[in-house]
Amino acid sequence: MSSMIKGIAASAGIAIAKSFRLEHPDLTVEKQTISDKDAEIKRFEEAINQSKDELEVIKNRANEELGEDKAAIFSAHLLVLSDPELLNPIKDKISSESVNAEFALQEVANMFITMFEGMDNEYMAERAADIRDVTKRVLAHLLGVTISNPSMISEEVIIIAEDLTPSDTAQLNRKYVKGFTTDIGGRTSHSAIMARSMEIPAVVGTKAVTSTIQNGVMVIVDGLDGDVIVDPSEEVLAQYRQKKEQYEAQKAEWAKLKNEKTVTSDGEHVELAANIGTPEDVKGVLENGGEAIGLYRTEFLYMGRDQLPTEEEQFDAYKTVLEKMEGKPVVVRTLDIGGDKELPYLNLPKELNPFLGFRAIRLCLEEQDIFRTQLRALLRASTFGNLKIMFPMIATLDEFRQAKAILMEEKEKLVASGTAVSDSIEIGIMVEIPSTAVLADQFAKEVDFFSIGTNDLIQYTMAADRMNERVSYLYQPYSPSILRLVSMVIEAAHKEGKWAGMCGEMAGDTIAIPILLGLGLDEFSMSATSILPARTQIKKLSKAEIASNKEKILSMSTTEEVVEFIKANYMN
């Protein structure tokens, strides 16, 4: 029997495929005293053998699908599972202390991990990562739970998950993952943002998909209207295939504007840029007629792996993006880790309020090795295109000054060592903390540009967690409070002859676009798939006419009033 689940439309498009449940099982281990030591050791050995069999299968598949390079990691894992130096101490612990296999495994593995990580040696850090991965696999067998591996999916599927971490999302293989749907999350959670840049249809915040959908069931994800249809009848399937075709036709219509500049009906040019998470996303930017990259979220380079990316790896990624963009502007944001973007290998303590905690520039100013490595990679890549650098989560001028001083120090060192560095890198900040928006007139004297990060600016202004669907009604981009802040930032920039862009999701929102145009925003950076619809919309609007209503809009008192006015005057 077909059924429909409602959620939040997070990434446009229609996907139809069989379901694949992505599970993150609880691997918490408790210490237990056991009476039959031999049986416990046997149970441990069985779990090792099951893990080996499983790894052999994964390794062979990885070899075929991803190549030898990627498969090598699984050979390393297999070696760990045959290493007596790891296995014997675990068995000894089971017999000498009469403890359960799970506990003995975790204790011994943790001891090796801590020891290897403390050696400050890349090779040993990799071994620690191997042991961590392998331990999880064996633990899952001992506990009788399943771990799913999204990177190994090899047929067309729709992912069903409670939540997808950004790192899960980064590992999804676009060839096979046709769509996804989650219980939790909102339009601005990072898995939703990534789905849009990967052009994978998605519906999030459904509250119900994991409790309703089993593995292998036919599912439709309607990312246009936010619906998930489970086990559709032939009739419903036909209906959605038609809707999919219509959407494709609409996309073809938009595509006609691909090579055009974005000019309003009264002849004003605004820049339509794209947000990306990985170098692979550049393809979609160019296909969708992006005039620039307004936000490269570099943190995804640090995710879905076990250790920090090296300077060389980063240099390659930045250079690739700059070269592919062929001289068009590329705004790279320095590492913005924290909030919902975790890096387990940094072993940072859990915080009560991660969105208000030790994150982004705060972390980079403290962990300067990490920051300086990234800045060097960026500076070295700067000669391959039109690079602009911006710092995330700036709350005070002092943070900006410190970050800029470190950047300048690294630049001087590179230049002194004979490395070419571009002389025209603009340095800007994200405006996503209300204190910075309010003080924009002061910041504007020192920065080259602003990029307004409304995803965070709205969550901090409204004090409403962007990940929490119960307070998602407070995500109100058209609230006059937000519009006034945005207007202040744009005016402050212009007063100092600087430009102001926006890279939060609001920049691609059809109701917000006319308002932002009237407020004088210079650059709109959005998911690549929103660019052509936005260009179509902007070409019909007169910037001067909307600007003449600026004071009227800013003096409205509610979101509803703003929406009503925009709909009545600037939508169709």
Ligand code: PEP
């Ligand atoms: C924002 O906060 O608006 C933004 C663009 O950054 P992120 O979504 O990565 O926090």
Ligand code: MG
């Ligand atoms: Mg942000």
